[in-house]
Amino acid sequence: MSDNKFKISMNENFTLFIILILLVITFSIMLPGQFFSLGNFQSMTFQLPELGILTLAMMITMITGGINLSIIASANLSGIIMALIMKNLLPATPTNFETFWIILLAIAAGLVISALIGLVNGFIISFFDVSxxxxxxxxxxxxxxxxxxxxxxxxxxxxxxxLLAIGNESIIGIPIPLIIFIGVAILVAVILNRSKMGLSTYMMGSNIKATKFSGINVEKATIKVYILSGLLSGVASIIMLSRFNSAKAGYGSSYLLATVLISVLGGTNPNGGFGKVSGVVLGIVLLQVISSGLNLLGMSQFLSMALWGILLLAVEGLRLIKRNKFTF
Amino acid sequence: MKRQTGITDIFKNNEFVLIVAILIIGTIFTILKPNFFSINNLYGILVSNSYLAIMAMGVLVVLISGGIDISFTATATVAQYVMATIIINNGGNMFLAFLIAGLVGLALGSINAILVYTLKVPSIIVTISTLNAFYGLLIFITGGKWLYGFPMWFMDKNLVSFQRADGSLFGLSMPITLLVAAVIVTWIILRFTTLGRKVYALGGNPEAARRIGINIFKTQLFVYGFMGLMAGLASVIQANIMLTVAPNALIGRELEVLAAVVLGGASLAGGTGTVPGTLLGFFLIAIVQNGLTMLGISAYWHKIFIGMVIIVSVSITAYQRKRNEEKGAVIDVR
Incomplete structure (x- = not known):
């Protein structure tokens, strides 16, 4: 039974993988020398990490059967706090030493704020039983x-x-945001698959009552998940701050629904219980390929927005057909 | 049985609490700014929120059925563009404007219903996808151009006009008339028709609803179709108030409307919610915004107040429900 389930989830990722390869081939033929080029791959790998990390922040809450609609607002607020700390504490001509410590202080403050926001979310959700x-x-x-x-x-x-280096520089040709994203993705995967916290996260999403009766402190586990979600949005906000070289309330508001969409596209069950980092990574790469390809073709970004929605519906349709085949 | 009364009690409480909150907040604003409690101001609040309140009626029906619709602002924007393009190029009349926008809304709503029913995916996911699809395609095709230059007859904001004793004109305004009509129709459907009962049954327990022979697909077709219809009609009102059609006028406000409906007592779990509650929830948020503006408090504070109101009210409701459930242990066999 569990073997069968494993196969299905492999197949789901496989479907996405096939779609990805087909898209890459199509765009490479339509845009010879442009799509399949180092420049394009570099620009893609600079754009994808912030949305990728935000999607991980969304996904872990969806695994518990919840959702976190505050990730963008949280990222913006911690970005603003970081920005204000740097603006106010940096002297007119800072030494390298001063700059380093003030940037570090700002980042630490931003992460603390994000974690606090997560704590508040988790507290309201678990103690008051608010959806x-x-x-x-x-x-x-x-x-x-x-x-x-x-x-x-x-x-x-x-x-x-x-600070600007974080979002815009590369180390041996690999953009720093991508390195951060890979690090964060591995970390989240380890937490989900190898830790007690990960186990209780999946269990809560499958059956909250059974989890409670099996002796897990559901309130504490929920709060932990939302703190992690907050922290991830804080990490994303560092990259956003440095890539935009600015902070503002309302940045990235179009990311919110996109993160839900990518999570589900990557196989996260919106009712909870299922979801993998590898699926999310595949989903985010897929959407980035669509955006970049259409962008190079000179199409409006709104067409890719529409295609994202249509693609998710199509993939859900495929999953439905597959599910029926397996059950009958 | 006991559990049943428990839920209706909270429910009555919720509307009672909203009325008390509105009265207290209204009194404070009136003491600070006597102008607040004037016909002109209250009328202004109603008109400027009318189209969102009409959409809220649709959202209410979707929530009662146990679903959620995020795509209605995109539906409304598409309906607005189609309506405005036809009206500006070919002329017509007010009835035609409502007819076109209503039909477009109905069609897009039906697409949602078909997808929700066939894909068996939570409605929030389906409607986030269709929001992207509808809006993305619309802006891709139209290029996101603003539309203006409506014909003269479209600029008339009154259905019927009367003259006051001092010679000034006043009238039965279109936003208010349509709002009242939408409210009454929604109320009658939910309260007095089998269709309305089916919507509640579907939201309360979909499996039970299916077993007693309710046609789930037809009910969902009504629910999402009605949502689309309300969005379409409301979009005409919005265009009539603003006299322009902009791509970003409605999009992004979906969660705001959802919050008002939930504040009014509808539960995201489905099966509960009333028209009067929704109106009260909507009115509470509207007067808070209006009062703060009149007091000269910067608009930036509005979000803080509204956020607090949402958090506090949903926490209280949820906490009451949790305590009630703990009192009488319920064994839920599925």
């Missing part, structure tokens, strides 16, 4: 409000070069 959609919708509105009041809607920009 995750509503709780995080509420905190998202609140956080966006706080960000707007702090910045008065203005953009904060102009950061030290040390």
């Amino acid at each position: 995750a959609i509503l709780a995080t919708l509420g905190t998202s509105t609140l956080l966006e409000g706080i960000a707007l009041v702090i910045t008065k809607g203005y953009v904060i920009s102009g950061f030290p070069r040390g």
